[in-house]
Amino acid sequence: MKSKDLQTLVFSKYQNGDGPQKVFEDLSSSVSLPTIERWRRSIRQTGCITLSISTGRPKTIRTKAAIQKVKHRLNKRKSVSSRKLARESGISRTSVRRILKDDLRSHAYKVQNEPMLTDEHKEKRIQFANWIRNNFRKEDTMKILFSDEKMLDIDGVYNSQNDRIWAVDRSEADTKGGTRQKRKFPQKIMVWLGVCPKGVSPLVIFKNGTVNHDQYIKEVLAIALKFVNGMFGNDWIFQQDGARPHTHAKSQEWCAKHFPSFIDKDHWPPNSPDLNPLDYCIRNEFAQLDKWDTVTSKTRLITALKRAVREISQDVVEKSCASGTNRLSQDKGKYIR
Structure with missing residues (x-):
């Protein structure tokens, strides 16, 4: 009121x-x-309520001139910290924060990363969206096995946006795990994972860190075929991105021969991580389940990853897969922020 x-x-x-x-x-x-x-x-x-004089102590810092000064500074350069803004304006940081929140109704937002799409990328993405809508029903898109490889090391996965330590000061935060040590040359492995609305595939691990098309066919595609056939029978779609082992002629030929349907190399759009739930949801989900401080070798990393994959919530799997197809149909091929 x-x-x-x-x-x-x-x-x-x-x-x-x-x-x-x-x-x-x-x-x-x-x-x-x-x-x-x-x-x-x-x-x-x-005889009425007249408040011509405001109550409380008069403002001496958050004046109209100060507010306009801060507003002008923000319009001149959008990205600036409150500390730097206070120093340049000659106002205390507390007053600057009050001006930003109370007077200008502003909130601080982190700069988000998104793929840099060229006009060619955007056009291919629109073509892919139209191809999906013209060739697959909505229920068909819920039978896609999304897949991808990822290089992981024993230092683990760090999410600077969500990994926060709540403490009264920096020293307390450090004692609670607020610092993260990273090796200069950590041991690495490459893993492959597939996900569909009915579950997550077994984790495929490439200990040497690389994979060619022969390994991909033998160690990945064969496992994907067995995994999804057990869930959907002979009615599902395989997805893979444009990595070289995927687009190799022998890999494409194998997919066409053994899979009931698959998204071939000419259709999946380049630079589209927001369409694959493994990129925007699932991988972060299983990575955050691990106790990375106990991972000190490749063997322990493999054990931890296998355990984490088994612990991914089915509810998260279903929602993330549905989100991928919804993003495509709602966005009409443009990048979704």
Whole structure:
């Protein structure tokens, strides 16, 4: 309720003879009791509620000039910290933060990364979206096995956006695990994973860190075929991106021969991680389940990853796969932020 409406209501209750305490209770504490009493005094003295002079100490820092100065600085350069803004404006950081939040109604947002799409990328993405809509029903898109490879090392996965330590100061945060040590040359492995609305595939591990088309056919495609056939029978779609082992002629030939349907190398759009749930959801989900401080070797990393994959929630799997197809149909091929 606006202040003017509250004043009108208090005026009406005053005319009805209601006391300050009753008005305070009837308004469910929307207005403080001292404010109600001040308004009543104004009614007795002037016949209305007149507040020509604001209560409290007059502003000396958050003046109109200061607010305009901060606003002009933001318009000149959108990205700036409150600390730097305070230093350049000659105002305390606390006052700057109040100006930003209370006067300018602004909130701080982190800069987000998104793929840099060329006009060619965008055109191919639109073509892919149209191809999916013209060749597959909505229920068909819920039978896609999404797949991808990822290089992981024993230092683990760190999410700077979500991994926060709550503490009273930096030293306490450090004692609670607020620092992260990273090796210069950590041991690495490459893994492959597939996901569909009915579950997550077995994890395929390439200990040497690389994979060619022969390994891909033997160690990945054969496992994908066995995994999804057990869930959907002979009615599903295989997805893979444009990596060289995937687009190799022998890999494409194998997919066409053994899979009931697959997205070939000429259709999956380049630079489209937001369409694959493994990129925007599932991989982060299983990576965050691991206790990375116990991973000190490749063997322990493999064990931890296999355990983490088994612990991924089925609810998360279903929602992330549905999100991929929804993004495609709603966005009409443009990048979704």
